Amino acid sequence: MNIQLPSVAPVDPTAERDPLRDRSLYFNREVSQLDFNFRVLAQAMDPQVPLLERLRYLCISCTNLDEFFEIRAGTLHHAHDLGLAPGADGLAPATVLTRIHDRAAELVQQQYACWNDTLRPALAESGVRVLAREAWSEQQTEWLRTCFRDEIMPVLSPLGLDPAHPFPKILNKSLNIVVVLEGKDAFGRAGHLAIVRAPRSLPRIIQIPQEVSGGEHDFVFLSAMLSAFVDELFPGMRVKGAYQFRVTRNSELLVDEEEVDNIALALRDELVGRGYLRAVRLEIAEQCPDAIVRTLLENFDLPEHAVYRINGPVNLNRVIQVYDLVQRPDLKFTPFQARLPVGTEAMFDTVAQGDMLLHHPFDAFTPVLELLRQAAEDPNVLAIKQTLYRAGKDSPIVEHLVQAARNGKDVTAVVELRARFDEEANLGLADRLQEAGVQVVYGVVGYKTHAKMLLIVRREGRKLRRYVHLGTGNYHTGTARVYTDIGLITADADIGADVHMVFQQLSGLAPATKLKCLLQSPFTLHSGVLKRIDRETRHARAGKPARIIAKMNALNEPQVVRALYRASQAGVEIDLIVRGACTLRPGVEGVSDRIRVRSIVGRFLEHHRVYWFANDGEPDLLCSSADWLERNLLRRVETCFPVRDPSQAQRVYDEALDNYLRDNVSAWMLQPDGRYERLQPAEGEPPHSAQATLLAKICG
Structure with missing residues (x-):
């Protein structure tokens, strides 16, 4: 095991007991998250991207930086005031704040250079002038x-x-x-x-x-x-x-x-002073x-x-x-028409015959809306239960829930009031639903409800049948057009029973019983991920082929990182597709030399969470609302669900994992020193963009 300790980090006494706890093996989460914005800004500098879209990427990097200071820097100041212990990287909050300033100053300089020297002149040449005084x-x-x-x-x-x-x-x-x-x-x-x-x-x-x-x-x-x-x-x-x-x-x-x-009431009071x-x-x-x-x-x-x-x-x-005021199609991405799956006009009949898998934004969000709309109008539907984390303004989801309540259905909505920057909107949403007769639940004290679940109970003959939608993204029609996410609509009895039990837990009426199919935070998801990583580790040590592919937005949970290091040491080949912050250091000799980490930045925001384990020839594929972050695995209500239909599981693997591992256009590889290097097609290798491939394949 060959570890080069950086001079800025003192020797960690715990490293003698467990070398995989060595601080040099962990990047700082905040700095890593800040660095994501350099990759976004690179899109603004890419001449292959339409000009107004480049402007949009510049603005996204600026907005992201605002939110970073509002949340991450603010939290670090709070941690410093309270004297909280450093994380796995061993850096004190004051040290991290200093590093953030230096890195943010560099980002700001590049943002304004991009605007002043590149985009503003290029826009003017194209007839869009933002005039200086x-x-x-x-x-x-x-x-x-x-x-x-x-x-x-x-x-x-x-x-x-x-x-x-x-x-x-x-x-x-x-x-x-x-x-x-x-x-x-x-x-x-x-x-x-x-x-x-x-x-x-x-x-x-x-x-x-x-x-x-x-x-x-x-x-x-x-x-x-x-x-x-x-x-x-x-x-x-x-x-x-x-x-x-x-x-x-x-x-x-x-x-x-x-x-x-x-x-x-407490949140309403807090929101009054938030701006100051x-x-x-x-x-x-x-x-x-x-x-x-x-x-x-x-x-x-x-x-x-x-x-x-x-x-x-x-x-x-x-x-x-x-971007919004200038209607110049020649300066924007070519519009696309999301695919509408067959059978959307009769969702209960369609799903009763087999699961429906949706890959947004390439597949339309319409089936989810139709499932809820049809449930609101169907006299055989008795109850509807749904989680709402971010729903968006004038949400048709909310309209369908209101209509269902007015039609006499028993409707329950778990509204997460603490969804960051949507607190005020969700307070108004909760009021509106309650006025319409919807039973509103605020979730569990101390645990944000981040799970994406919809449960419909329908009478069919002499039996009740459950129809379920589970997803990796929010019930938000706007983000469903620009975020990549996986959704599953199923009438599987085991999954339906599990989702019903989770809703019972959220309303305070059920114990933390073992679920048949789902993994759930804060109870079984963390341990379930660790068990699957350890299983691949045992396979590798037994001389069997072993591999892990996982796609997520962020990774920082120390036990998961250490488990991945052990798996790499045992011979497991590991590919991680992590859009934003990643504290795992790949490519360290004797520790993580079998781990590769890439970040994809393209037209759509990469948002789905998909975990795949080779499992000695019987692949185990799961989709989830949770990243491999401490908060998601340990301090939130999250769900992780299997795709049980083999053909649909293969589709998720092909489209959301293998497809992205072949990307040599929009992919950035994380280096052992923390830098990201953008991939380029090798000589003679055709360019492959994962998102463009899906647009061509699914949307035509």
Whole structure:
């Protein structure tokens, strides 16, 4: 076993007892997750990707970075304050925060270089202009000034800073301008600094009419307009400088569920103050004087390393509005028509004859909607039970549940109120369902309900039959068009009984009994994964062929990582397809030299979780709502289900695993030093894109 210890990590005393606990064998989860955004940004730089789609990838990388600071960095600050122990990598929270700053600064620099040097000029050449202030013509300037006076200035409330007007509360991720003033106001008060906050009711991108600008697609940032015309807000005073800034705050809600009587009420109270929690990042215009930066840092109680100087708009992600406003098919991905499986018009008859497997977004989400709609209208359906984690706005799923309740069905919805950033939407969703007569359950104290389950009980003759949908993704019609996921609709009696038992547990009416087919967090999924890895390890030690292929969004659970290391040492060939964070270090001699880790970044967000174990010639294939993360395996309610039909199991293997292992276009390979290298077709090797292959195969 040959392990090279990095100089930054002290020797781990536990490594002498168990070498596989050595800290050098684990990447840091937060840094690994942050690095995913470099791979997203690479899509924005890829000339093979349509231009407006490249803009979308840039905005996704910016939005992801926002969320990273709101959640991961915020959680690290909290861990540092509480003095929590380091994770498997041995890095203290303060050390991780320093590494995050350095890596995030590099990402920000690349994002703005991509925008300023590549995408903005390329868009202009294609007739889509996002005009910098210095590029405005006289006619454009006059129109924008009039727009500012008529549409923007009336809703602004500039605040001069003095003893009577202390520094205002600044909302999370809101656009603000700090203004340096000279002169006196109407009351004779000497001006110094003022803050102009842009209300969220204002659009962040303004389109100039074609008759004014001459171009069909000409836009400006609101921040540019505020900076250009801010002097109109301070008549009689001279504006010496105006600098945009934005503060990001911790957005992780901490509700002690053991100490509250009503979690819905407690969450409502927490949401009121979410936008004003602890600051974790300050973005400010590159040319802002140091003295003003120090003033802002003091007011937000931030250290100097929390500052990110920006060469462009501080809210660059808002340029995504251009993608929506510009209808240029030549600059976007070619639309596709998802396949509608045969038999969707009569779901109960179809599923009674055999399972229906769906591979989204290539297969339409329609069968799931139809199953629920038909159940709501079918007089033989007695009960419907469903989990809802993220449903989306104006969800047809919710409409069907409401209609089912109105039609006299017994409808139960397990609504997860703590789905991050959907808390407010889910509170409203729960209220609406309850008003319609749906029994709403908030899940289990201390465990988020992340499982994706739908159960329908139908009377057929003298018997009751259960119909079930299980999936790897949410019941969200929007994400079903852009996320890759597996869904299974079945009338299998064993699976139906298991799902029924899980629903009973969620409503507080059943013990943690052993299920026939499903693995379930927090009870059997973690141990079930470990047992299957250990089984492959035993096969390898016995000289039998042994292999593991697993696809997921993230991997960090230490016991699973160690089990994979032991399997590799025993001779098991392991291929992991991990989209985002991965703490396992592949390619370490004597430890993980049989483990390969790849990340796929393409047109669709890779989201399905599929686990495959060779099992000595009798393959064991499972699909799940759970990643191999500590939280998913140990602190959430998750389900993991088998695909029991051999032909459908083979389809999942072919399309969601083997297909991705052959990708040499969109795949990035994780190196032993933590870098990701993008694969290229070898000489004479044809290019293979997993997603493009599925589009051609399934959607035609």
